[in-house]
Amino acid sequence: MENEVYQRILSESNKKKLEKTLSSAEDLAAKSIGYPCNFAFDYSELLPFFSYSFNNLGDPFNSSNYRLNTLDYEREVIDFFADLTDMPVDERWGYVTNGGTEGNLYGLFLARETLPEAIVYYSEDTHYSIGKALRLLNMRCIMLRHQKNGEVDYEDLKESVKIHRDLPAIVLATAGTTMTGAVDNIKIIREILKENLISDFYIHVDAALSGMILPFVEDPQPWNFSDGADSISISGHKFIGAPVPCGVVLAKKSNRDRVARSIEYVGALDTTLTGSRNGLSPLMLWYAINRDGKVGFARKVKYCLGVADYALNALNKCGIPAWRNKNSNTIVFPKPSCDVLEKWDIAVYRDIAHIITMPSTKHKQVDALVNDLLDYPA
Ligand SMILES: Cc1ncc(COP(=O)(O)O)c(C=O)c1O
Structure with missing residues (x-):
């Protein structure tokens, strides 16, 4: 019944538009490493x-x-x-x-x-x-x-x-x-x-x-x-x-x-x-x-700060002067090239940029970003 209503109201082109947005969401989330969004959640039980x-x-x-x-x-x-x-x-x-x-x-x-x-x-x-x-x-x-x-x-x-x-x-x-x-x-x-x-x-x-x-x-x-x-x-x-x-x-x-x-x-x-x-x-x-409780959140914070250390080391090892504040999952480094900014959603302000390691950030995302920073220097 709900599907019938949906089909009667929505044109084919509108349905395609929704599908396109949904299919690009995963790709966009994987590239979003500069904004403080945790994409690892599941509220399906609340639907x-x-x-x-x-x-x-x-x-x-x-x-x-x-x-x-x-x-x-x-x-x-x-x-x-x-x-x-x-x-x-x-x-x-x-x-x-x-x-x-x-x-x-x-x-x-x-x-x-x-x-x-x-x-x-x-x-x-x-x-x-x-x-x-x-x-x-x-x-x-x-x-x-x-x-x-x-x-x-x-x-x-x-x-x-x-x-x-x-x-x-x-x-x-x-x-x-x-x-x-x-x-x-x-x-x-x-x-x-x-x-x-x-x-x-x-x-x-x-x-x-x-x-x-x-x-x-x-x-x-x-x-x-x-x-x-x-x-x-x-x-x-x-x-x-x-x-x-x-x-x-x-x-x-x-x-x-x-x-x-x-x-x-x-x-x-x-x-x-x-x-x-x-x-x-x-x-x-x-x-x-x-679901998570204080223990779960504490584990997630430890994970984020661990990934932050990992990113900091990886960037510094390549000669990129990255740094972070105490107790922060924000890693600051010089503004990268346009090629890197086109590929990744990284926040930029004046001559600095940052990534933020969230519970959904993967070590392999950090590796891929570091490789791109090396391949396309500023
Ligand atoms: C320090 C600080 N305050 C406030 C905000 C705004 O928060 P919201 O986007 O939840 O309105 C942000 C967003 O990034 C922030 O970094």
């Missing part, structure tokens, strides 16, 4: 859920009149990430987002509602979603210089904060910068704010990728709630992997209360950015979390 319109409108920790939802799964997902990020038990709150960008926008929104007079300090290496969020929220901001490894320049932060000691501060720190995988140390950032006697401050951490790495390494850089974060955004489709973009934002309940509004017609508390929210992505994250 029957695609026949229903699950919608998580409202706050995940409150009820909703729209009962076709997955709010109970979402709460479990938030609890899992709250554990990973050392969130204080009495302050635990968050929701499943459409990705890292929404989490950053939300974190900055809460920060502005908490400290409306504050200046936002952020590094020139932050993801472009931050600049956009600052424009949307019309927040006063200062861009800081970065260090060579991509970490924020703490001296520049010190100087800038000193000049504006009369105003509260919001600091946007990144755990795993987009181009070099650097982690801004939020303990140092807090010390700088305190040294300058700034008592009103808020720290949002954009941990799009490294939010799923740092909880599983032996010696993580300070980045989480016990180190002083007020909110954290993590992408779900990156390290965990999913067929649709998703993520989580974690924020202190007391700060969330500042923006909460009760909406009578849906019987829900309006605390999230969008009204209707994807009910399937919490289900996928819940599935991945329960």
Whole structure:
């Protein structure tokens, strides 16, 4: 029956178009080595859920009149990430987002509602979603210089904060910068704010990728709630992997209360950015979390960092000056030739490029890339 409907609606040319896209997907995934996407996932057990319109409108920790939802799964997902990020038990709150960008926008929104007079300090290496969020929220901001490894320049932060000691501060720190995988140390950032006697401050951490790495390494850089974060955004489709973009934002309940509004017609508390929210992505994250568990994720992180070391050695052995930051699966090297860029999906920024070793990255992919870098030098 479903097939009949499909055939009646879709023309032959449209069906061909779909087939072509599907058949090229595997090839494209194999060449995508420069972007933080884990292609190794399997949610086929969840396919029957695609026949229903699950919608998580409202706050995940409150009820909703729209009962076709997955709010109970979402709460479990938030609890899992709250554990990973050392969130204080009495302050635990968050929701499943459409990705890292929404989490950053939300974190900055809460920060502005908490400290409306504050200046936002952020590094020139932050993801472009931050600049956009600052424009949307019309927040006063200062861009800081970065260090060579991509970490924020703490001296520049010190100087800038000193000049504006009369105003509260919001600091946007990144755990795993987009181009070099650097982690801004939020303990140092807090010390700088305190040294300058700034008592009103808020720290949002954009941990799009490294939010799923740092909880599983032996010696993580300070980045989480016990180190002083007020909110954290993590992408779900990156390290965990999913067929649709998703993520989580974690924020202190007391700060969330500042923006909460009760909406009578849906019987829900309006605390999230969008009204209707994807009910399937919490289900996928819940599935991945329960299938892999902390032990499974720890193994995957170890694997990714192992492949990162392998790639680094292979590149250095060939005379390519590649490097990586501590606890990062991002390997940075000089921008390769056009021939290599045509063959591989590699992220490039100015004169550098990078590859990111994800759970789906194979050693043989790294070998093939290194061979191409040698065959087609820059
Ligand atoms: C550091 C950082 N923040 C935010 C994002 C945006 O995340 P998303 O694509 O999940 O919106 C990215 C994406 O690569 C990123 O690298």
